[in-house]
Amino acid sequence: CLEPGTLPEPQLVASFLDLNAPVLARACLLLECAFFVNRCNRGEWPSWMKMNLPLPMQQAEHLTQASSQHIAISISGPAGANSDPID
Numbered sequence: 001c002l003e004p005g006t007l008p009e010p011q012l013v014a015s016f017l018d019l020n021a022p023v024l025a026r027a028c029l030l031l032e033c034a035f036f037v038n039r040c041n042r043g044e045w046p047s048w049m050k051m052n053l054p055l056p057m058q059q060a061e062h063l064t065q066a067s068s069q070h071i072a073i074s075i076s077g078p079a080g081a082n083s084d085p086i087d
Helices: 010-015 023-041 056-082
Strands: none
Touching: none
């Protein structure tokens, strides 16, 4: 059983239209999804989603990693082309 405001797996949400479930069961699932979106729009995020939101420090670290990766890739191409093959 899910707590109110939590969302089931995306595959489950996508597949409930293909199931031969009663209309009432599908309507309840759609209502639960609508309730979840409504709570998020009001700023009442579930705790599991709050934990996954990036912090400003984590964002800065990711930007540094991305720029470092770009520099490393641009250096490794010419450096690898000029090296002697290992026999």
